[in-house]
Amino acid sequence: MNSISTSKTILHIKSFNLKYHFNRYRNSGFRDLFISFIKNPISILFQKNEKISILEDINIKINKGQRVALIGSNGTGKTSLCRAIAGMHGKQKNIITNGQVRAIFDTSVVVQPELTGKENIEILTSLMFPTLSSKQRKHTIKEACEFSEIDEYLNQPFKHYSKGMKARLFLSVISSHPTDLLILDEVFTGADQFFNEKISIRLSKMIENSGAVIIISHDSELLKKICNRAIVLNEKKVSFDGDVDQAIIHYNNIHTYQQ
Numbered sequence: 364m365n366s367i368s369t370s371k372t373i374l375h376i377k378s379f380n381l382k383y384h385f386n387r388y389r390n391s392g393f394r395d396l397f398i399s400f401i402k403n404p405i406s407i408l409f410q411k412n413e414k415i416s417i418l419e420d421i422n423i424k425i426n427k428g429q430r431v432a433l434i435g436s437n438g439t440g441k442t443s444l445c446r447a448i449a450g451m452h453g454k455q456k457n458i459i460t461n462g463q464v465r466a467i468f469d470t471s472v473v474v475q476p477e478l479t480g481k482e483n484i485e486i487l488t489s490l491m492f493p494t495l496s497s498k499q500r501k502h503t504i505k506e507a508c509e510f511s512e513i514d515e516y517l518n519q520p521f522k523h524y525s526k527g528m529k530a531r532l533f534l535s536v537i538s539s540h541p542t543d544l545l546i547l548d549e550v551f552t553g554a555d556q557f558f559n560e561k562i563s564i565r566l567s568k569m570i571e572n573s574g575a576v577i578i579i580s581h582d583s584e585l586l587k588k589i590c591n592r593a594i595v596l597n598e599k600k601v602s603f604d605g606d607v608d609q610a611i612i613h614y615n616n617i618h619t620y621q622q
Contacts, residue, residue: 372424372427374459375423375459376422380421422601427574429591431577433578439598448466460543464543479519480524513532529553530553534550538569541572545577559585586607593605
């Protein structure tokens, strides 16, 4: 599987804003409800067109070879931004991607706990790489099993796996083929230090053969090893874009100030 895009720029976000629309329940007394019913029956229960601003004026350009750490406190919009990039909020005219985008947010949604680790690898491979031939799929499954180093546990039910073993299994499959833009949202959680080092080398090689990667993780040491650029989100906007070490310092300073 070769990278499709020949463009240097893999992702270009221009002045992107994200708002969530929702209906808010209105808790009113009987008198207010009666008056509302006379004026507008629909307004009794719902107040429409409520909006919450998630992201404001986001401008980001990511080129081939860049491994970008996306840093920010919970609720700052990291996952929402990545979902928008992956097209999960519909087509966004302010977000331009060149090539294939593969986004992994929660691998546990495809897990069958009663099945073995190997059987779950087969399922994950089929879902992530649907265009592989039968021969390529078999090779991918075999290679991922070997890389995970789970060995004899591969034929044990997945529900008996430790958190670290689950992380090994998922990361081994995810990193097995290149893509133009890979988005990983907290998929490293639970992996042991040795495997994090091993997977960081594998990811680096994958990026060299394809495009770029965006990684969300609270593990600053892991981000330092894998990434060559970092973006910090704070108060709905990009507050820093540059060196990883400096980004982590910037993020910690924000935390200290806000506390």
